[in-house]
Amino acid sequence: MPTVSVDREDLFTSLGREYTQHDFDELCFEYGLELDEWLEAGEEGEERATLKIEVPANRYDLLCFEGISLAFNIYLGRKEPPVYKVVKPEQMLTLTIEPEVAKVRPFAAGAILRNVKFTPRRYKSFISLQDKLHTNLCRYRSLVAIGTHDLAKVSGNVRYCARKPTDFKFAPLNQQNEMTAAEVMEFYSRPDSHLARYVPITEKEGLVPVFVDEKDTVLSMPPLINSDYTKISLETTDIFFDLTATDETKLEIVLNEVVAMFSEYAGNPFEIEAVEVIKGTEKYTMPRMNSYKMEAPIDYLNSCLGLDLDGPGYSKLLRKMALSAEAKGNILDITMPPTRPDVLHKCDIVEEAGIAYGFNNLPRKFPGGSGLVGTPLPVNRVGDILRNEAAYAGWAEVMPLTLCSTDENFSMLRLEDDNTAVRLANPKTAEYQVVRTTLLPGLLKTVRENRNHALPMRVFECGDVCFKDLEAERQARNERHFAALYAGTSASFETPNGLLDRLMQMMRYKHLEGVRSYYLEEAEIPTFFPGRGAAIYVNKDGATKRVGSIGVLHPDVLKSFDLPFVCSYFEIDATIFMETQ
Numbered sequence: 001m002p003t004v005s006v007d008r009e010d011l012f013t014s015l016g017r018e019y020t021q022h023d024f025d026e027l028c029f030e031y032g033l034e035l036d037e038w039l040e041a042g043e044e045g046e047e048r049a050t051l052k053i054e055v056p057a058n059r060y061d062l063l064c065f066e067g068i069s070l071a072f073n074i075y076l077g078r079k080e081p082p083v084y085k086v087v088k089p090e091q092m093l094t095l096t097i098e099p100e101v102a103k104v105r106p107f108a109a110g111a112i113l114r115n116v117k118f119t120p121r122r123y124k125s126f127i128s129l130q131d132k133l134h135t136n137l138c139r140y141r142s143l144v145a146i147g148t149h150d151l152a153k154v155s156g157n158v159r160y161c162a163r164k165p166t167d168f169k170f171a172p173l174n175q176q177n178e179m180t181a182a183e184v185m186e187f188y189s190r191p192d193s194h195l196a197r198y199v200p201i202t203e204k205e206g207l208v209p210v211f212v213d214e215k216d217t218v219l220s221m222p223p224l225i226n227s228d229y230t231k232i233s234l235e236t237t238d239i240f241f242d243l244t245a246t247d248e249t250k251l252e253i254v255l256n257e258v259v260a261m262f263s264e265y266a267g268n269p270f271e272i273e274a275v276e277v278i279k280g281t282e283k284y285t286m287p288r289m290n291s292y293k294m295e296a297p298i299d300y301l302n303s304c305l306g307l308d309l310d311g312p313g314y315s316k317l318l319r320k321m322a323l324s325a326e327a328k329g330n331i332l333d334i335t336m337p338p339t340r341p342d343v344l345h346k347c348d349i350v351e352e353a354g355i356a357y358g359f360n361n362l363p364r365k366f367p368g369g370s371g372l373v374g375t376p377l378p379v380n381r382v383g384d385i386l387r388n389e390a391a392y393a394g395w396a397e398v399m400p401l402t403l404c405s406t407d408e409n410f411s412m413l414r415l416e417d418d419n420t421a422v423r424l425a426n427p428k429t430a431e432y433q434v435v436r437t438t439l440l441p442g443l444l445k446t447v448r449e450n451r452n453h454a455l456p457m458r459v460f461e462c463g464d465v466c467f468k469d470l471e472a473e474r475q476a477r478n479e480r481h482f483a484a485l486y487a488g489t490s491a492s493f494e495t496p497n498g499l500l501d502r503l504m505q506m507m508r509y510k511h512l513e514g515v516r517s518y519y520l521e522e523a524e525i526p527t528f529f530p531g532r533g534a535a536i537y538v539n540k541d542g543a544t545k546r547v548g549s550i551g552v553l554h555p556d557v558l559k560s561f562d563l564p565f566v567c568s569y570f571e572i573d574a575t576i577f578m579e580t581q
Contacts, residue, residue: 001054002136003036005128006065007121008049014069016078028053031075032355033062058342060137060253064129065121066261067339074322075356081322081337082270084260084289089273093240095286097279098161104204105145105222107245108160109252109286110275111259112151115267118234126232126262133254141198144245144254145223147211149230151238156214158242162207170218172225181208181221188224198224211242255287256338289338296332296346304350306363317356318349378578379480382507383462386482386574389506393499395458395484400442402464403432408441412560414526422466422476435466439483439571440527444561447487455565456488458495462574481548483571491552491566493532500536500550500570507577509538516540520550529554536572548572 012018019027025035037044037052055062062068073079095110118126130146138144165182172184179187185202188195202208202224211219220226222244232239241259245251263270274285302308309317311327318325318334323343325334336343343349354362376384387397403424410417421434436442439461447457462482469477482503486495497520501511509518520534527533533551537544550570558567 001034001057002063002132003052003054004063004065004068004132005046006051006053006068008038008051010121011051011065011069011072015072015076024051027072030355030358030360031072032056033068056342057136060133060257060341061261061339063132063136063257064261065125066129066264070264071322075320077320081319081324082264084263084338085268085271086274086285086287086289087271088285092274092276092285094157094276094278095242096157096159097277098159099280100162100207101160101209104162104207104209105244105246107248107251109243109245109255109277110158111241111255111287112273112275113239113241113259113263113266114271114273115237116239116262116265118236118265120234122262122265123232123234129258129261133258137250137254137257141223142201143247143250144243146254146258147220147222147226147242147244148232149219149226149240149242150232150236151240152236153230154213154219154240155217158219158240159212160209160242160244161212162209164206165203165208168210168218170221171228172221173228173231175228181210184221184225195224209244252286252288253341256289256341259287260289260339287338291335291337294334294336294343294346294349296334296349298327298330298332300346301332301350301353304347305354305357306365307357314353317353320356321352323349323352379575382574382577383480383482385506386503386577387460387462389503390460390462390482390484390499393502395460395499398443398446398459398461399463400439400446400461401432402436402442402466404434404436404441405431406433408445409434409436409438413438413440413557414554420467422468437465437467439463439465439481440485440569441561443483443485443569444557444563444567447485447567448561448563451563451565456486456492456495458484458486460484460499480574481571482574483569485567485569487563487565487567489565491532491568493550493552493568496568496570497550500572503572514539515542518547523549525549525551527554527557528552536570538576540576545576547576 021038028035034054035051036054039046039050039052041047041049053068062071070079074081093112095108097108133146134141165185166180169178169180171178185199189199190196202221208221210221213219217229218227219230220242243251243255259272263272272287272289277284277286298311298314301314311332314332315325315327322337322340323334325332334349391397406417409421421437423434424432427433443459443461446459450457460483464478465481466476466478469475484496484499486492504518509516511517512519518536518538520536523533523535525533528551533549535546536548536550538547548571551568553567553569
């Protein structure tokens, strides 16, 4: 989770009292935060006494001193939740989005704060908030990039366009010499540059995005760097924000957060000046700073929290969390401020009300009625029986990963890809592409990594495999399988077959006789050596079902996994035993 550094003296001054480390730790805990470090001046290079506070990853409004201070003051009842006001002057600054940016970063927005009063620590917090947003919500600027400018240096209206990297020059932030965009990207591609990671996402299809004013002066080249000409300083009073994005929803969230946090320092606190955005024939103003509403049944909140509160009671609690609520019968109409996009569902309202009430204050009581005793799921109980019996027989359990490559799951086992495997949409490596449909790849890789151990090796696994199933709710289903692999100098088919017989005996299945029986039938299975493979069948109540396979692994399979010795193997679907338990 993100960790935010705040000045201890400034925060305690804003809260109206001094806190001991223990008391402030308790305050953070009650609010759902964590005091990570309590640093004195001089510790870890801090010039002043500093608090490092760990905040939830989805609480973007707490990524700076201003947000934490405001949240605590509202929670403690010292301040009312702010009302953000968007003003639209007669002559609004316009931001024109030109069509060619659709190829690079298609979305853009802007906003203005007037008569801002910066101090060194406010300025530091202003920069830190942008860095935190870039790292977290903006996914290192791949989704959204924030630019800030001294509005006094911006001439007239602003255009957002895309140009070739050699077609324009500007002096990037904190640099004196002008460079072409191509030279700027080369300059920041150095391995020691903290901006190097943003260079690859700046240029697309031979174009780079750029903000310019009416004099064609470059303001920024997002998401890489701002121009030095319009950089913010302590003397800046009017701030122009430019934001670009590949995700329109994230664009509005980030814009709302960054202007809301620092509108506190505007000439008229919490007042934001709108910018008119022109995109083709479409015109609209940003930021919108819209609150949004949600409904939550009061009896649902009471059932989740174990309370017996009415509408006004919950309204009072939610006000401590900067949410306003009004009761209409059993329904609570809740209004969320634009800085709280993390509130998505009525369960989030339960969490907010629980924090405001105090989770330590919730009533503790035993469930009414008869006592409830937990029991294992049938599939887990079956799995435990099989695992125990295999271990008693001298086999070692292994637990490989459930993900593997497509080749390991199919071609390396001499199987055709039948499109039954659940595939990862964005695999990070070739080794983790699909969810396994058989336990064999994991066992073979385990033996391969331990091939220097003494032979023979007897290993087994009882775990889940996954298949596509369009009739299932999630269009996929899990099956619990049991598999055992014997590796030695000879095939020793009788060894895994003996374990199979023992497991079937423990699950009350007899060999070849009775209404509950099992048998092997020779089958041509590509994974096994020709003539040395068989299918496993069970008879139950007059119905016959194939539940697995057994055999000596084909030499090509062993070669694919770099195994120099002979292996025999069986695998069964353990879910067939569930009804017997």
